[in-house]
Amino acid sequence: MHVSVSEETAEQQPAAHQVSAFLERRREQIAQRWADAALFRTVFTVSRDEAVEAGRAVAAALAAVAASGRLEDIRAAGFEAVRDQLGRMAASRARTGTDPDGVAREVAALREPATELLRAEFDDPNGREALECVVALTALMGTLRLVVMETTVSAGEEVIARQREQLHEVATPVIKLWESTVAVPLIGTLDSARSQVVMESLLDAIVAERARFAILDITGVPTVDSLVAQHLMKTVAAARLMGAECIVSGIRPAIAQTIVHLGIDLGSVLTRASLADALAYALSRQGVEIAPLRTADPAADAGVR
Amino acid sequence: MTASRHAAPATLPIGSDADLAWVRQQVRQAAAELGFGLVQQTKLVTAASELARNTLVHGGGGHVVLTPLHTGQAQGLRLSFVDSGPGIRDLEQAMTDGYTSGGGLGLGLSGSKRLVQEFEVDSTPGGGTTVTVTAWATIVPPTRPGL
């Protein structure tokens, strides 16, 4: 990480420079103190060494920021080295139910131990020089808090975006695979709203394509619980009423075992392991047979039609 | 890079379909981190999906607490689904395969009991419902030297 130190800024802020030197010099002690503070202690529950290491990284980043004289700039280059780490720590606190205010307080609590060490550096802890340095460090720690808060906000936005994506992910293209054969590859969460969309578009396609076979492929559905199973069975029943035979494909082994333990009876539903198997079944029922091309060139064997 | 591994309990809200999706993802991730195999993960996530939906639909919303368990060499995950809804009047009936007070299959409670190792319902009419399930990863991790 390249940090440019402007001489001019440093001249104007000798206290910032002193704080930077202090953070470098006392990095280890500061990290040790921080490891016992709520923020680090509760995030790095497995190993104290990890907490100390994270503390060192934060102290080093603060030293770089102070050296650049940009004590109150949350965009200061020095923060980049720890921005991700701080984001993960804040996210970890949020996951355990700590609200943003609580996280902010925990970051604020890091100031006291650092200030204490800083004062101890001076012969006269209440002298002008010491006070100027404490003020500079206080400003820097305030900026650190803002940096952390910013990561929590963007983490929250990320969560919302991910959830939205999850819901939108289940686009439901109905694909015509063959004469009289349509398929819907389902991807993502199949909640009630989605399954309604799936059913409607599948029934529309059955009518439009005059399909006799409809394949529901659930390879991309991560969880099949009783509600999802119920939606699948309703869709199969509705397709049947439209005169199409419905095949559910892509039930993975882990899901098959889970369905059985859950007690769901898919006995009335025609299933095939893969979409390819389901298509082969539909084709054979229509009298279409797939066979490898008889050819002299073995490389062409891969191409079926 | 330091990973932010934590063994502390995590609380997730259950108030919408989007929350259910999030709960499933978080349970899957937590189970995977604890060394659950794919089938065990799928079973636990499915049980979580059933119970979280009950919390949402029957309990009027609530929250789930995820607690990683480390006892000796066994790694487990405990999930507590908490609501302050109407409670379950007749638990035996509710636990019966196929019983539903709504339009469900009536397999959520009884089925998820079969998907986990420990299952406990604490419910008082008018006083809410807490369903706690625990699953253990069957693969024993290799012993770490010096522990």
Ligand SMILES: Nc1ncnc2c1ncn2[C@@H]1O[C@H](COP(=O)(O)OP(=O)(O)OP(=O)(O)O)[C@@H](O)[C@H]1O
């Ligand atoms: N958290 C809860 N609060 C109040 N009642 C509940 C709760 N959980 C379950 N119940 C009652 O127990 C019954 C059985 O629950 P179960 O999950 O087995 O079936 P279901 O939710 O009706 O259908 P599904 O198979 O779709 O889950 C429910 O119909 C409901 O009356």
Ligand SMILES: [Mg+2]
């Ligand atoms: Mg249910």
